[in-house]
Amino acid sequence: MEIRLGFQGSEGPTEQSISVTMRTPGNDFDLAVGFLFTEGVIADPGDVHNIEHCGPPSPDKGIRNVVKVDLGEHVRFDPGHLLRHFFTSSSCGVCGKASLDAVRVQIPPGERGDFAIAAADLKRLPATLRAAQTEFDRTGGLHASACFDTEGRIHRVREDVGRHNALDKLIGSFLTEGLDDGPAPLSGFGILLSGRASFELIQKVAMTRAAFVAAVGPPSSLAVELAAELGITLVGFLKARTFNAYVEPGRIV
Known part of the structure; x- marks a missing residue:
């Protein structure tokens, strides 16, 4: 899916393609808004003036693969913020970034x-x-991100072929549906990841101000370092009988 951004440039209204990601169709607007939020392009729902699919549908399945997001006139966007046009693959959300500093x-x-x-x-x-991964049941090949409360109840799940897309869809859903009145969606929830916890996923969680991340798989060393830097509890290898707490274990009581 291509994400195009409409914004006020130095010479007037400007449109620019800023990302292409291999995603599972569905919840496309959530994906686009979540991506813009976690990349620091927007700070809250009020920064988005309009969002829509554009371009013709694909001839085989009728799916539209371009989403345009128009920013509000008050939003100042510097195209250099994202350094360059980059490709986001389903397996590695940071592969197209120019350097770790760019991430x-x-x-x-x-x-x-x-x-x-x-x-x-x-x-x-x-x-x-x-039990909530309905698309995984159908395909056997999707990742999931979920939010859960302090009693271990899962409130929302999003699935996608890409781990980073699933998390962007989850975060974006709180923004596009107006369920959050401020710039800190999910701050009262923990975040559950169905696979590995990468550096970029921890960064995305950090943008929401959530304090707790649990992953079924292992974290990367950079993910552990970033979680420690930001004071985010990070749990990995979460299973029915055991788990590893890497950072801030005091939030597990």
Whole structure:
């Protein structure tokens, strides 16, 4: 899917393609808005003036693969913010970025949300998530991101062939549906990842000010470093009987 951005440039209204991602069709607007939010292009839902599919549908399945997001006139966007046009693959969300420095967006200041969960509730999450992965049941090939509360109840799940897309869809859903009145969606929830916890996924979570990330798979060393830097609890290898707590284990009670 291609994401095009409409914004006020130095010479008037400008349109620019800023990303192409291999995604699972569905929740495209959530994906686009979540991507813009986690890349620091927008700060809250009010920064988006309009969002729509454009271009002809694909001849085989009738799917539209271009989403245009028009920013509000008050939003100042510097195309150099994203350094260059980059390709986001389904397996590695940072493969197209120019350097590791380019991956780091400016994390907004502010406290992490208060969050604590019992170990027993935490260990029930993988089974609960698996039961909610309807598209995985159908295909056997999709990742999932979910948000859960302090009692271990999952409130929302998004699935996609790309781990980073699933998380962008989850974050974007809170923005596009107007479920959050401020610039910190998901700050009161924990985030559950069905696979590995990469650097970029921790960065995306950091943009929401959420304080807790649990992953069914392992974290990367850079993910652990970033979580420690930001004070985000990071759990990996989460299973029904065991888990590893890498950062800030005090939120597990």
